[in-house]
Amino acid sequence: MTTILLIDDDPATLEVINECLLPHFRTRIATRGGKGLELAQLSPAPDLVLLDLELPDMNGYQVCSALKRDTRTAEIPVIFLSSHTDMADIIRGLELGAVDYVPKPVAPPILLARVRTQLRLRQAQIYLADRNLHLEALVRERTHALEARTLDLQRSQELTIVTLGAIAETRDNETGNHIRRTRAYVRTLVEYLLQQPAQLERMPIEEWELIWKCAPLHDIGKVGIPDQILLKEGPLDVGEFEIMKRHTTLGRDALREAECGGDTQHPFLRIASEIIYSHHERWNGKGYPEGLSGENIPFAARLMAIADVYDALISKRVYKPAMPHHKAVEIIVQGRGEQFDPLIVDCFLVCADTFDTIATGNSDNAPPQPIADTSLATGLIRGPSQPG
Known part of the structure; x- marks a missing residue:
C-alpha cells in the first residue's frame, strides 16, 4: 500500500491531512525534522513526503536537503507545506528538489489532487x-x-x-x-x-x-x-x-x-x-x-x-x-x-x-481520432517570453 510520510508539528494540520489521506494511503507521522528523517529510512520507504517548512528542531529546507543527499531517500518526492506564499520561498524549495508546494491552511481536495499527481509521476x-x-x-x-x-x-x-x-x-x-x-x-x-x-x-x-x-x-x-x-x-x-x-x-x-x-x-x-x-x-x-x-x-x-x-x-x-x-x-x-x-x-x-x-x-471539441502508426520505412504562445 502507498505510504505518505507527514512531517509537521501542528496537531490541527496533521489531523486534517491524516483524515484526507487515510482512506487512500498509509501514513507515517513525525513532528520533528530529525524524526522525519529516521522514518524516511524505514523499509518500505515512503512513496511521498509532505513537509512543513517550520519545525521545532530544523526547518523544512534542511530536512529536504538531507533527504536529497541520502541515496536511500533522494528519489522520494517532497511536497512543501507552508503558510508563507512568497515566490522566493517556493523557488528555493523547488531548487532543493521539492516537486510541489501546498499552502496552509490545507484544502483537502487540493492536497489529495497534488499528492495523486506526484505519485503518478x-x-x-x-x-x-x-x-x-x-x-x-x-x-x-x-x-x-x-x-x-x-x-x-x-x-x-x-x-x-x-x-x-x-x-x-x-x-x-x-x-x-x-x-x-x-x-x-x-x-x-x-x-x-x-x-x-x-x-x-x-x-x-x-x-x-x-x-x-x-x-x-x-x-x-x-x-x-x-x-x-x-x-x-x-x-x-x-x-x-x-x-x-x-x-x-x-x-x-x-x-x-x-x-x-x-x-x-x-x-x-x-x-x-x-x-x-x-x-x-x-x-x-x-x-x-x-x-x-x-x-x-x-x-x-x-x-x-x-x-x-x-x-x-x-x-x-x-x-x-x-x-x-x-x-x-x-x-x-x-x-x-x-x-x-x-x-x-x-x-x-x-x-x-x-x-x-x-x-x-482534430479540434479541441472533436472526439479523438486514431492515428495510424505506419512505419516510414514501409510506407498564442503567452507572449515573446512565455511558453505555449
Missing part, C-alpha cells in the same frame, strides 16, 4: 526505468532473432510513450487534442523532409520515425509544475515563468533516470530527451533552458518547436483567443531565422495546408 519514472532494463535484457537474450527483437522494442517504446503522454494530458484540461495534433504536424514535416535525398543522410530512417512518435512527450515535464502556475488564468509573472521553464528539465531528467539503468542509450530515449529538453530553444539563441542556437539545437527539437508554436497560436486558451490559420502562418514566417530553423520554416510553408487540415479534423 513517480510511478511513471519507475515504470520507465524498469522498462529500460527489460529492453536491455531483450537485446542481450535475442541477438539471434533480430526481427522479433525489433518488434518487441517498438511495442515497448510506444507503450511507454502513450503512457507518459496520457499522464501529461491529465494535468491540463485546456489542451484538448494538442498532443494528437502536434504529433501529426511533426509527422507531416518528417515525411516531407524525407523526400529530399540530402536530408536522408541526417539519421537512419528508424530515427526519423521516432521523432514524430516521441512528439507526444514534449511537455511531460509539466506534470511536475505546481497547479497554481500550470493552470493560472492569465500571464505568468517573472518568478512563475522561471518555475514553468523547469518543465523542460523535469521531463528530460525523468528519461535520463531511465537511461542510467542500462548499458546503452536507446535512440527513442535520446530523441525523446532532445525534444523534451530543447523544444523551447530558439534559432537565435534566446530560448531556454540553455540558450542554444542554430545547428546546436537538436534537429528533432527544432521540428517540435514549429509544431508546438503553431498549435498554440491557433488554439483558444483562457489568456487568448484562437488565431486564424493564415495569421499563425505569418507569425511562423516572421520567426524564420530568429525563433525557428529557416529550413524547417520553408518546409512548414509547403505543408501549411496540411497543418490546417490536421487542426480542423
Whole structure:
C-alpha cells in the first residue's frame, strides 16, 4: 500500500491531512525534522513526503536537503507545506528538489489532487526505468532473432510513450487534442523532409520515425509544475515563468533516470530527451533552458518547436483567443531565422495546408481520432517570453 510520510508539528494540520489521506494511503507521522528523517529510512520507504517548512528542531529546507543527499531517500518526492506564499520561498524549495508546494491552511481536495499527481509521476519514472532494463535484457537474450527483437522494442517504446503522454494530458484540461495534433504536424514535416535525398543522410530512417512518435512527450515535464502556475488564468509573472521553464528539465531528467539503468542509450530515449529538453530553444539563441542556437539545437527539437508554436497560436486558451490559420502562418514566417530553423520554416510553408487540415479534423471539441502508426520505412504562445 502507498505510504505518505507527514512531517509537521501542528496537531490541527496533521489531523486534517491524516483524515484526507487515510482512506487512500498509509501514513507515517513525525513532528520533528530529525524524526522525519529516521522514518524516511524505514523499509518500505515512503512513496511521498509532505513537509512543513517550520519545525521545532530544523526547518523544512534542511530536512529536504538531507533527504536529497541520502541515496536511500533522494528519489522520494517532497511536497512543501507552508503558510508563507512568497515566490522566493517556493523557488528555493523547488531548487532543493521539492516537486510541489501546498499552502496552509490545507484544502483537502487540493492536497489529495497534488499528492495523486506526484505519485503518478513517480510511478511513471519507475515504470520507465524498469522498462529500460527489460529492453536491455531483450537485446542481450535475442541477438539471434533480430526481427522479433525489433518488434518487441517498438511495442515497448510506444507503450511507454502513450503512457507518459496520457499522464501529461491529465494535468491540463485546456489542451484538448494538442498532443494528437502536434504529433501529426511533426509527422507531416518528417515525411516531407524525407523526400529530399540530402536530408536522408541526417539519421537512419528508424530515427526519423521516432521523432514524430516521441512528439507526444514534449511537455511531460509539466506534470511536475505546481497547479497554481500550470493552470493560472492569465500571464505568468517573472518568478512563475522561471518555475514553468523547469518543465523542460523535469521531463528530460525523468528519461535520463531511465537511461542510467542500462548499458546503452536507446535512440527513442535520446530523441525523446532532445525534444523534451530543447523544444523551447530558439534559432537565435534566446530560448531556454540553455540558450542554444542554430545547428546546436537538436534537429528533432527544432521540428517540435514549429509544431508546438503553431498549435498554440491557433488554439483558444483562457489568456487568448484562437488565431486564424493564415495569421499563425505569418507569425511562423516572421520567426524564420530568429525563433525557428529557416529550413524547417520553408518546409512548414509547403505543408501549411496540411497543418490546417490536421487542426480542423482534430479540434479541441472533436472526439479523438486514431492515428495510424505506419512505419516510414514501409510506407498564442503567452507572449515573446512565455511558453505555449
